[in-house]
Amino acid sequence: MPEVKDTAPQGAGAQPVLRLSGITKRFGGLTANDAISLDLKSGEILALLGENGAGKTTLMSILFGHYVADEGHIEAFGKRLSAGSPKAAIAAGIGMVHQHFTLGENLTVLDNIVLGTEPLLAPRRNTAKARRRIAELAEHFGLSVDPKRLVRDLSVGERQRVEILKALYRGARVLILDEPTAVLAPQEVETLFTTLKTMVAEGLSIIFISHKLNEVMAVADRVAVLRLGKLVGDFPIAETSKEALAEAMVGHAIEMPERKPQPLGPVVLQLAGVTLRNEQGKALLDELHLLLCGREILGIAGVSGNGQGALAALISGLALPDEGAFEILGQPVKETSPLAMQEHGVGRIPEDRHATGVIGDLSVEENLILEAAGSPRFCNLGFLKGGVIRRNAREKIERFDIRGADPTTTTRALSGGNMQKVILARVLSEQPKVILANQPTRGLDVGAAAKVQELLFEARAEGAGILLISEDLEELLQVSDRIAVLYQGRLSTPVAVEEADLKTLGLLMSGHGEFQRQKGAHGHAA
Amino acid sequence: MELLDIFITLGFWGALVRMATPLIFGTLGELICERAGVLNLGIEGIMTMGAMVAWMWVYQGGDLWTAVLVAAACGALFGLLHAVFSVYLGLSQHVTGIGITLLAASLSYFVFRMLLPDVTTPPKIEPFKPFAIPGLSEIPYIGEVLFTQSPLTYLAFILVPIVGYGLYRTPLGLAVRMVGENPMAVEAQGIDVHRLRTCAVMLGSAFMAVGGAFLTISVFDAFYIGMINGRGWICIALVIFASWRPGKALAGALLFAAFEALQIRVQQASSAVIPYQFFLMMPYILSILAMIVMSRRAAYPKALLVPFRKGER
């Protein structure tokens, strides 16, 4: 068993492991953290809740020394922590799993974990000892990964385990997890929670950030809520409820948009017997049949990695089927071209907003016209129409409630939810006939997720057919008209949401049940 | 056949090893910088500076090995300058690098003229003599080629495995590789990104300067204007050719030097038929071809050219 070097006194009145006092942080005119005081007790899981942009990551970055607070100070285990130094934070026993992983892709798992633990000027590395210790920790906390593998070959879940191991390897007594579940599949979330429980049982303390209230209710002992940079609530989990938390976060009760049945429109997208292979010849999509009509939302459930990426690539114009027919609005798709897809009337909400959704270094107004920059609306004889673009941005910011943004703000500085709204604003204003929404609410707070769903419903009412790919079954059940499960490149026969139940879907997601074999099994009576 | 004759002459192989030496220093230096995520286009100027400073040191009565150290220190100083702009201030690495090249090259000529205002033919010094390694140099044929070289050539060849070991087997090397991949990962493990990158750039620049010094205090015995003659730029290409690996960098440097040595000899052999400019072009064309073949698979350091600013996202 790994040695446990600290045993902070337990029980009531015990000294907190962390004490944040009056932390204030400003970015230009924006106050991201406003005089926040917060304690973390030994052996507890504290959930930190708040809307996108409430300042959760900022607060944790100050705690870990990435940022320097403008005011306030931090004590760890009773000792004042020197500001702005991750080194000091690590030495004080704080470990952090960042919202965007901090791993070197072309290095091995071992390299990533060991970095910084040996004296930099040592003449050689002691990898044998490191490997043994990693194996011990992995075994003890149920975090299996192969230390020899390159990080770029790992799944998101595995990468996260590497991040946690990194912290444990350095002897962390306090672990900060910034939205650890946003990118995990449901089973992986379960595993993570088991690991967290083991850690707490060993006396570690945990700060856990999540937007999913169910998770918070399930694992946390205490919840702190941030709103617009201020601490607005700090309750033991037993004294609160999901609804109360949601309200504390947003400041008012949240209404989830309601799905109203609508008559189906004409078929907008059709895949018949589509097979798509990767370079090694493995079928990513395997004789897939799919029919999407106007005014409907077809939910695609399934654990990611079962062909979702390939399906999205197909509809985004990044790939063509190796076999089978692919038609949009009755027209066969013949070329691999995102531009052609756009012209066909396909709107795309990509999975990774940072990588393929927006260009972080460009301003909000520029990102809002990325896909229409060449159209006569925004461009005249090869010159952009600055005034029109600015006005367009103002109007979109207003209509889509994009917070913290001016037309000229650099998009990188926006919080996740607001970045997503920029993408939605761009996509929906082109009146697409087909919308590919790939994990559109991943990492979004309850309010922002509700807003996104509402916008999807609006697009549906205007006649668009929406393909919604998501790992969140609850969301799918709430938003979709029909649901199908993707498993190893095959699609189950879509069922109307009224007839869908969690149990069957769950079984399908792990490959148990009926998957399409022959043509015509796309679940429409017509 | 004349071409075959060239390959069997010992002079060709000796020249190859000699011509590869400055390229090995320069490529290793550039490789260290780029592995840490900093492109160093100052290389051409830093090599010029190294060449001038080392020569001047010896000309003023200094010792040859001290001259090497002085050149290295001078290179490190220009590396520091590059780092202040491109690492600490996060300015464009391209612009800063070109600036360093212009500054260092012009400053070298300026200092040279300042100290020696009146000379017309470049004065000469007593350069490194080939050192025959006892025993090894007596091996027939190859002994004479490989083991009767300038001590700086041996140094270049020894540095290849040392740099390889340093990058892959030491904690510092791991940190350098990581900072070129993802500086945030380095910061999150409690290591100062700016300091680490600066050290790497200074070390790399020191190597470059020694590459320049080799030309003036080993191959030739004088310093003259334009003597680096694009070798620095070749090193930049060689780093890509080598996919940022020291072993392949050695291979690349040897290959280019082979083209270069061949070029001189073919030019002499085939007199008036083909214009000599064609032969001058040859090494560059061949290296472009080699690059096209080799570098398609190159996995470049992810954070190359990306400045790191603490407290920003």
Ligand SMILES: Nc1ncnc2c1ncn2[C@@H]1O[C@H](COP(=O)(O)OP(=O)(O)OP(=O)(O)O)[C@@H](O)[C@H]1O
């Ligand atoms: N380095 C920075 N420079 C400028 N503004 C910043 C910076 N970091 C954060 N901000 C701003 O501070 C606010 C708080 O951001 P933060 O990332 O802490 O939010 P969050 O609560 O973690 O949101 P999310 O749930 O989307 O992760 C946002 O408005 C963001 O735009």
Ligand SMILES: [Mg+2]
């Ligand atoms: Mg955050």
